[in-house]
Amino acid sequence: MGTLDREGLRRAQQETEGSPRRRYGVPARILFRLLDVFYGRPRTLSKFKVLELIARVPYQSWEQVAYVAITHTYERAGLARRIYDRVQESRAQQDNEQWHLLLLEERIARQEIREGWLRFRVIPQVIAFAYYQVSWLFYVLCPAWSYRLNADFEDHAEHEYMALVAEHPEWDTEPFESAFAADYAELDTVADLFRQIGYDERLHKQESVARMGEPRFR
Numbered sequence: 180m181g182t183l184d185r186e187g188l189r190r191a192q193q194e195t196e197g198s199p200r201r202r203y204g205v206p207a208r209i210l211f212r213l214l215d216v217f218y219g220r221p222r223t224l225s226k227f228k229v230l231e232l233i234a235r236v237p238y239q240s241w242e243q244v245a246y247v248a249i250t251h252t253y254e255r256a257g258l259a260r261r262i263y264d265r266v267q268e269s270r271a272q273q274d275n276e277q278w279h280l281l282l283l284e285e286r287i288a289r290q291e292i293r294e295g296w297l298r299f300r301v302i303p304q305v306i307a308f309a310y311y312q313v314s315w316l317f318y319v320l321c322p323a324w325s326y327r328l329n330a331d332f333e334d335h336a337e338h339e340y341m342a343l344v345a346e347h348p349e350w351d352t353e354p355f356e357s358a359f360a361a362d363y364a365e366l367d368t369v370a371d372l373f374r375q376i377g378y379d380e381r382l383h384k385q386e387s388v389a390r391m392g393e394p395r396f397r
């Protein structure tokens with residue numbers, strides 16, 4: 180993933196703030212509504228943690244479908260290679276979402292934010308499980324549907340992270356210290372951390388938008 184410098188991150192925030200959200204499809208709107216019902220409308224770290232937990236799921240479902248697709252392709256090396264490249268792309272994005280999740284968990288633990296077991300352990304897994312099924316089924320039926328759903332999800336995440344930064348001007352002077360800084364990115368402030376995550380989400384969105392127009396494996 181591309182790490183931006185201080186200036187680049189500020190510019191990225193302005194770009195997101197100045198660009199309209201995608202016109203979300205029905206499945207994405209249902210998901211966002213559900214998240215508001217369970218976790219409230221205010222932007223809290225705990226709600227973003229749930230978002231990140233769900234964010235990994237489409238990449239896992241695509242990886243799984245690609246693995247099935249690659250099984251009988253040994254006679255067509257070009258196709259096998261293309262599918263394998265797709266598997267690697269899905270894995271890289273999954274890993275990137277994993278760092279987002281760990282960084283949020285770390286902050287939540289440090290701030291000693293209390294989270295209920297049902298609301299923050301059980302329900303997110305139930306939502307993630309259902310989302311996996313939808314993402315998987317869409318991908319099997321028509322990959323563009325699945326990519327569109329993910330583009331909506333990532334666009335929402337991008338805008339939500341940049342809005343979160345805007346709501347917390349105090350983060351601009353709070354140094355970013357994390358056990359995961361070396362793995363994720365060396366950034367100056369907490370504001371820059373969330374700008375960088377928001378920018379990652381934009382890249383995820385752009386990748387899904389680019390894939391929407393492509394035919395299935397061939």
Ligand SMILES: [Fe+2]
Binds near residue numbers: 279
């Ligand atoms: Fe993320």
Ligand SMILES: [Fe+2]
Binds near residue numbers: 333336383
């Ligand atoms: Fe993402």
